Amino acid sequence: MTPNINQPDPFVAALTTVLGDASVVRDASVASAHAGDWSEAARCTPGIVVFPRTPQQVAVTLEICGRFRRRVVVQGGLTGLAGGATPREGEVALSLSKLDTIEEIDTIGGTATVQAGVILEELQRHVEEEGWYFPLDLGARGSCQIGGNAAVNAGGNRVIRFGTMRDMVLGLEVALPDGRLLSMLNRVTKNTTGVDLKHLFIGSEGTLGVITRLVIKLSPQPANACTALCELPSFDAATRLVRDARARLPGLSAFEVMWDDFMVAAREIQTLRPAFDAPAPVYALMETLGTDEAGERQQLEAFLADAFDRGLVADAIVAQSMDDAQRLWAYRETVGELLSHLKPHAAFDVGVPMAAMERFVDSTRKALTQQFPHQRHLFFGHIGDGNLHVLSGPHDSAEDLHRVEDLVYRAVADVGGSISAEHGIGVVKRDFLHHSRSADEIALMQEIKNLLDPAGVLNAGRIL
Structure with missing residues (x-):
């Protein structure tokens, strides 16, 4: 009480x-x-x-x-x-909002030591002022904190090139439930000195300890970004396009796919003009990061011209300026407005093997439409890393939301996917964890929780 x-x-x-x-x-x-x-x-x-x-x-x-x-x-x-x-x-x-200090930027070694409450966008800005780059990027960049990014192992738009938050963290400091402050502020990439304990806490959503400080790995600052929005004839074309792009575009940093239903909803919410004269079943938003703007754009345009000749791309727009690029990204970044507009909604962040993604999307859309014909069911995601987002709503009752969740997560399990690619489990997905983790895995996670937090004080009821 x-x-x-x-x-x-x-x-x-x-x-x-x-x-x-x-x-x-x-x-x-x-x-x-x-x-x-x-x-x-x-x-x-x-x-x-x-x-x-x-x-x-x-x-x-x-x-x-x-x-x-x-x-x-x-x-x-x-x-x-x-x-x-x-x-x-x-x-x-x-x-953790008051732990907001960027303590050090090592401009020689390319690392930053920061407190957990530092806002992602602030960190990005500060390291860029020092000639470096922190590649994690999310729609919530202006509000999310770097400690929370690590706690859920955030991914974002550029995982295809830079990996998830787990790949960007060199060291951590963690406050344990018993009051100990565990310092693991490693600053080097190679460190084989026993079990790397930081990985217990990255992605554990604050259930084992509270991340207080981090040493993160920075990347060389790119001089420019080249962006293109493509109309594709099919999802199969998208899978072939991303495979070829990874092989031929060394600067490839993002490959976002949006189905037509998502694009229609995005245009309505933000009153955006259609990017192309005629609709297409699938769209891809591509980005490369590099140091030679003219060379990067020429390389991207040549790649797309070849893809057009092979029937993988029906049409494409290549941004000629930063303003152009922002206009192209605006379609993808309407997600926040869509989430608000479709409340109460069921929002999914799932991992689906690339080979099964088209089958998953087609069958899941069909099942959702049959059971909930008056709601919108939108599909989009970072398919280069198998991360698919599904948004369904607005729904009339908690019972309907649960039915949608059960339907989607069963479909994810059927294709051997993950019920959470980057947003975590929390309480919303806790009851569906068994679709992605075995009973033995869940039991071991509980044993680790009991070892570090025997009184169950910290983030109780999350994940487990």
């Missing part, structure tokens, strides 16, 4: 002793902003929100919460889509 916040509370007193009065907030008008993330999980205003300002304060906060048996939900930028940062009744919200 949540203590009466109007009465003296030894738990609150212990927190304020360590954090100070200003960092322990019980004002409902402030706490309401921490009632949920971007997911459809039921919002719940926490009774207490704490704002530690140092990694040490995070660790001590966890120790106090463990001592008083108070459960904690960890919050970053609250941009998650799996409900992992949405409080449950009685939980203390631990916000």
Whole structure:
């Protein structure tokens, strides 16, 4: 039971002793902003929100919460889509927003040491000012935090070239549920000194510990990006095009595929003009990053001309300026508006083997349309890495949403895919985890959770 916040509370007193009065907030008008993330999980205003300002304060906060048996939900930028940062009744919200310092940018070694609450877009801007580049990029770049990106192993638009967040993290510092601060701030790429413990925490969604600082790997800064939007005659053409692009375009950094239903919805939401004279079943948005703008564009145009001759591309637009590129990306980046417009919705972030993707899309669209003929069912994604997004809505009831989830996740299991490619499990997908993980795997994850957090204080009920 949540203590009466109007009465003296030894738990609150212990927190304020360590954090100070200003960092322990019980004002409902402030706490309401921490009632949920971007997911459809039921919002719940926490009774207490704490704002530690140092990694040490995070660790001590966890120790106090463990001592008083108070459960904690960890919050970053609250941009998650799996409900992992949405409080449950009685939980203390631990916000990392004050851990927002970029501590060091190593311009020689190409690394950055940052606190977990640093906003992704701020990090991108700062490292670019130093002549480097951090390639992780998401639609939520202006709000999401780098610690949360690591906690869910975020992928984004450029995984095809740079990998996921797991590939970009060299070292971590983690506050454990018992109050220990575990420093693993490795700064080198090669390090074979036993078990690499950071991988326990990357992708574990804050269930094992709270990431407080990171050492991330930077890349050489590209001088330019070349972008093209292509009309394709079929999904088969898309698979052949991405295979050839990976072989012939060394600068390939993004390959986004959007089915026609998505493009129609995107144009309606953002009042965008049709990019081409006639509709096509599938569209591909390609990007290359390099240092020679004229050479990169010439290479991309030559590649597309050859693809046109072979029937893989029906038409294409190659951006001639940054403004052109932004206009082409605008179709893909309407996702946030679509999510708002189609509420209540079921949004899926699944991993599907490339060889099975067309069959998965066709059969899933058919099944959804048959059962829910009055809703929209949209398909798009980063097919170069097998990450497909499905958006279905608006739906009338929680029962219908559950039916949609069950239908899609069963279809994912049937093709040997993953129910979550980059957004995590949280609470929204927890009951469907068995479609992607065996009973033995889930049991072992539970054993690890019990070892590090025997009292079940930290992000309880997420994933497991």
